[in-house]
Structure formats: structure tokens, C-alpha cells
Amino acid sequence: MYRQLQVAVVIPAFNEQRAIGEAVATVPAFVDRVIVVDDASTDATAATAQAAAEARGGCVDVVVHEANRGVGGAIVTGYRRALATGCDVAAVMAGDGQMDPHDLPAVLDPIADGHADYVKGDRFRHPDVWTAMPPARIVGNVVLSAATKLTSGYHHVWDSQCGYTAIHRRALEAVDLDDVWSRYGYPNDLLSRLHVAGARVVDVPVRPIYGPHWKSGINLGTAPPLSWVLLRSWGNRLAREVRARRRAVAAAR
Ligand SMILES: Nc1nc2c(ncn2[C@@H]2O[C@H](COP(=O)(O)OP(=O)(O)OP(=O)(O)O)[C@@H](O)[C@H]2O)c(=O)[nH]1
Ligand SMILES: [Mg+2]
Known part of the structure; x- marks a missing residue:
């Protein structure tokens, strides 16, 4: 429990056998349920997560996808499990150990205070960003963040x-999880859908971590599909919001 909230932590993991054990072990003790989603890894991610789960104790689920669905697909599986098990809030902490567990209370606080339905980290408001984040990531993140505002x-x-x-269950229930983009571009697509649902979104500073074992599935080939997802999310959001406004005007007549 955290401030009267039942909290689940969803951990998407794809070929993370080196990092997943520590990621599971360091989830704060106040978390009620840890949900690891192994996205059809070809290494020992699931077994390592299971061993870490047993060592940790408490409620830890290790869900294994038979086929790879992408990071968004893995998170959606975790969200469904969190909803099914009655959690109030589902936080996401990736299986690659890039999230500092000490930041979790700050990520949950705006929801516990009743100010937000969805909270996300902002590494650019942390003083370490310029030394910890690789320059190519800074450039890519700035471009995508500017585009995603729009x-x-x-x-x-x-x-x-x-x-x-972190997301409250009322916001999760307000979006169609079946329809959310399942690969890179997932957080951008989810934000557009949350806007249509009227969710309150708050950014909080979190520590950027790019440790010695850092590897990433992001490369130049990721850019074209990501641009397409952004355009699609933008078009879908505008179409839905225009329709909703027309309905409101018609109802007021
Ligand atoms: N690459 C990749 N990661 C996945 C997939 N499914 C789940 N994940 C997990 O999603 C998390 C984020 O993936 P990363 O490729 O590191 O992306 P990122 O952390 O947003 O980007 P970086 O800042 O470059 O590390 C990791 O914990 C992965 O193990 C998948 O299909 N591909
Ligand atoms: Mg990563």
C-alpha cells in the first residue's frame, strides 16, 4: 500500500537476463504486486525473474508472452493483470534497470494527492540529465517530446x-487497451488517447540512468514507424475530439 493505494509495478522485459533480477529485487517493499512480463525472450529472463520473485516474496507474477508483442504490448498485458487483481494504480519500471526505485514515491504522489490520473517521469528536470543521457538520446528525446506536445x-x-x-485504474479503464500501439511509439500513442479521455497528466523529475550494461532496441530503423505512429495518434485524437465537440454542441441545442 502507498498512501491508501494498492500499487502494482509492471516490468516489461525482453532479453533482460542481466538486469531483471536486480529490477525485481529493488522494487520498493510498499508495492503490493509486481508483474513481470517476459515478452518472448530468447534468453533466461523468465527464469531469472522467477528466481528473483521467489527471493523477494510477496505477490510477484511472471507472465510470459508466447510471441513477441513489443514494449507497449508487454505493458498492456501488465496493465490487464493489475486491473484484474484489483490494484488502484499501476506503475511501470522497465526490466532494464533504467528506473531508480527511490523515485517511485514521487511518481505516485500526484495520484495519491488526487491531482493526476497519469504521472510520467521527466528526466530533463533532473540535474544529471546532461551527463547521464547520451547526446543522441538527448536530441531524439527533444525532437519527439516537441512533436508529442502537438x-x-x-x-x-x-x-x-x-x-x-504511474496510471490510476480509472484512466486505464477509459482507454481501449486493445487499440494502443504496441511497439516503440506506445507512450506517445497512449498520451493522445488519455487526452481524448480527459485524463490529468503530470510530469515529475526522475533520475536518468544509462548504466554500464545499457543496451537498447532503439536504432535508426525505429524512426520511420515512430513518425507514422505520431501522425496516426494526432489524426485519431483530432478526429475523436472534433466528434465529441460536435456531439456536445448538438446536445446543447
Ligand atoms: N527492445 C524491446 N524491448 C522490449 C520489448 N518488449 C519489452 N521490452 C522491454 O521494454 C523496456 C524498454 O526497452 P528499451 O529498448 O530499453 O527502450 P527504452 O528504455 O525506452 O530506450 P533507451 O533509453 O534507449 O534504453 C525494456 O525493459 C525491455 O526489456 C521488445 O519487443 N523490444
Ligand atoms: Mg532502455
Whole structure:
């Protein structure tokens, strides 16, 4: 429990056998349920997560996808499990150990205070960003964050690619999880959908971590599909919001 909230932590993991054990072990003790989603890894991610789960004790689920679905697909599986098990809030802390567990209370606080439905990390508001984040990532994140302000409609939100998030179940229930983009571009797409649902989104500073074992599935080939997802999310959001406004005007007549 954290401030009267039942909290789940969803950990998406794809070929993370080196990092997943520590990621599971360091989830704060106040978390009620840890949900590891192994996205059809070809290494020992699931077995390592299971061993860490047993060592940790408490409620830890290790869910294994038979086929790879992408990071968004893995998170959606975790969200469904969190909803099914009655959690109030689902946080996401990736299986690659890039999230500092000490930041979790700050990520949950705006929801516990009743100010937010979705909270995300903003690594650019942490003093370490310029030394910890590789320059290519800084450039990519700035470009995508600027584009996502426009496509999502959340003009106050920055660091769109930060995966450290928490969402209240009322916001999860307001979006169609089946329809959310399942690969890179997932956080950008989710933000657009949350805007249509009227969710309150708050950014909080979190520590950027790019440790010695850092590896990433992001490369130049990721850019074209990501641009397409952004355009799609933008178009879908505008179409839905225009339809909703027309309905409201018609109802007021
Ligand atoms: N690459 C990749 N990661 C996945 C997939 N499914 C789940 N994940 C997990 O999603 C998390 C984020 O993936 P990363 O490729 O590191 O992306 P990122 O952390 O947003 O980006 P970086 O800042 O470059 O590390 C990791 O914990 C992965 O193990 C998948 O299909 N591909
Ligand atoms: Mg990563």
C-alpha cells in the first residue's frame, strides 16, 4: 500500500537476463504486486525473474508472452493483470534497470494527492540529465517530446519517451487497451488517447540512468514507424475530439 493505494509495478522485459533480477529485487517493499512480463525472450529472463520473485516474496507474477508483442504490448498485458487483481494504480519500471526505485514515491504522489490520473517521469528536470543521457538520446528525446506536445494535446508535458509512469485504474479503464500501439511509439500513442479521455497528466523529475550494461532496441530503423505512429495518434485524437465537440454542441441545442 502507498498512501491508501494498492500499487502494482509492471516490468516489461525482453532479453533482460542481466538486469531483471536486480529490477525485481529493488522494487520498493510498499508495492503490493509486481508483474513481470517476459515478452518472448530468447534468453533466461523468465527464469531469472522467477528466481528473483521467489527471493523477494510477496505477490510477484511472471507472465510470459508466447510471441513477441513489443514494449507497449508487454505493458498492456501488465496493465490487464493489475486491473484484474484489483490494484488502484499501476506503475511501470522497465526490466532494464533504467528506473531508480527511490523515485517511485514521487511518481505516485500526484495520484495519491488526487491531482493526476497519469504521472510520467521527466528526466530533463533532473540535474544529471546532461551527463547521464547520451547526446543522441538527448536530441531524439527533444525532437519527439516537441512533436508529442502537438500530437497528444498535452502542451505542458515533456520527455515523452520516459517509460517511468504511474496510471490510476480509472484512466486505464477509459482507454481501449486493445487499440494502443504496441511497439516503440506506445507512450506517445497512449498520451493522445488519455487526452481524448480527459485524463490529468503530470510530469515529475526522475533520475536518468544509462548504466554500464545499457543496451537498447532503439536504432535508426525505429524512426520511420515512430513518425507514422505520431501522425496516426494526432489524426485519431483530432478526429475523436472534433466528434465529441460536435456531439456536445448538438446536445446543447
Ligand atoms: N527492445 C524491446 N524491448 C522490449 C520489448 N518488449 C519489452 N521490452 C522491454 O521494454 C523496456 C524498454 O526497452 P528499451 O529498448 O530499453 O527502450 P527504452 O528504455 O525506452 O530506450 P533507451 O533509453 O534507449 O534504453 C525494456 O525493459 C525491455 O526489456 C521488445 O519487443 N523490444
Ligand atoms: Mg532502455
